[in-house]
Amino acid sequence: MDFLVWTCHANIGVRTYGAKNADHDLKRDDMVALISPHVMQAAPDRPSMREMARAAGISVNNLRHYFGTREQLIEAVFEHLGRAGEPYIVRALGFAELPVVEGLTTFLLALESAWTPEQLGGLHLSGISEGLGSPALGPAYVEHLLEPTLVLAERMLERWHERGLLAVDDARIAALALLAPLVLALLHQRGLGGVRCRPLDFPKLVERHVAAFVRGWSPS
Numbered sequence: 001m002d003f004l005v006w007t008c009h010a011n012i013g014v015r016t017y018g019a020k021n022a023d024h025d026l027k028r029d030d031m032v033a034l035i036s037p038h039v040m041q042a043a044p045d046r047p048s049m050r051e052m053a054r055a056a057g058i059s060v061n062n063l064r065h066y067f068g069t070r071e072q073l074i075e076a077v078f079e080h081l082g083r084a085g086e087p088y089i090v091r092a093l094g095f096a097e098l099p100v101v102e103g104l105t106t107f108l109l110a111l112e113s114a115w116t117p118e119q120l121g122g123l124h125l126s127g128i129s130e131g132l133g134s135p136a137l138g139p140a141y142v143e144h145l146l147e148p149t150l151v152l153a154e155r156m157l158e159r160w161h162e163r164g165l166l167a168v169d170d171a172r173i174a175a176l177a178l179l180a181p182l183v184l185a186l187l188h189q190r191g192l193g194g195v196r197c198r199p200l201d202f203p204k205l206v207e208r209h210v211a212a213f214v215r216g217w218s219p220s
C-alpha cells in the first residue's frame with residue numbers, strides 16, 4: 001500500500017505533504033512484532049483484524065491506517081517472521097560441517113523439536129492456512145517462510161557435495177526429497193491431530209529416512 005510520505009525541511013522543521021513520519025516504520029514493526037505470535041498461535045484459525053488490533057493494543061482503524069487491508073498485514077507478518085528466523089538459518093548451516101549422517105539427523109531433529117505453536121509449527125500452519133488459495137499470501141508464505149528452509153537444506157547438501165560426501169546433481173530436488181517426509185509427518189501428527197490415532201516415533205523416522213537418503217545420494 002502507498003502511504004503519505006512526510007519530509008522535514010532542514011531549516012524550519014515543517015512536515016510537508018508527501019513525507020512520512022520518522023517513526024512510521026518503527027511503529028509498524030512494533031505492531032507486527034506484537035501481532036505475529038498471535039497469528040502463529042491461532043493457526044490454523046485465521047485471526048480477524050479486530051483480534052490482531054487487540055493483540056497490538058490499538059484500534060482497528062489505526063491498524064488499517066498503517067497496513068491497509070488484512071492481507072497486507074498478514075504479508076507484513078510473514079516478512080517479519082522470515083527476518084526473525086534468519087539467525088537460526090545461519091546457525092543451522094553449521095550442521096553441514098558435521099559428517100553427513102550426523103548433520104542431517106541433527107538438522108531434522110532440530111526441525112521436529114521446534115515444530116510447536118510458538119515456533120515452526122505455528123509459523124507453517126499459519127502460512128498454509130492463510131496462503132492456500134490466496135494469490136498474494138501464498139507466494140508471501142513461500143518467499144518468506146518456506147523457501148528459507150528449503151534453501152538452507154540446499155546449501156547444506158551442496159557443501160557435502162563439494163566435499164565428495166554426497167552426489168547431489170540437483171540440490172533443489174534433493175532438498176525437497178529430504179524435507180518432504182518430515183514435514184508431512186509433522187503436519188499429520190501435530191497439525192492434524194494424527195498423534196491421537198496413529199502416533200509416530202520421530203527419532204526412528206529420522207534415523208531410517210536419513211539412512212535411505214544417504215544411500216540414495218551416495219557418491220558411489
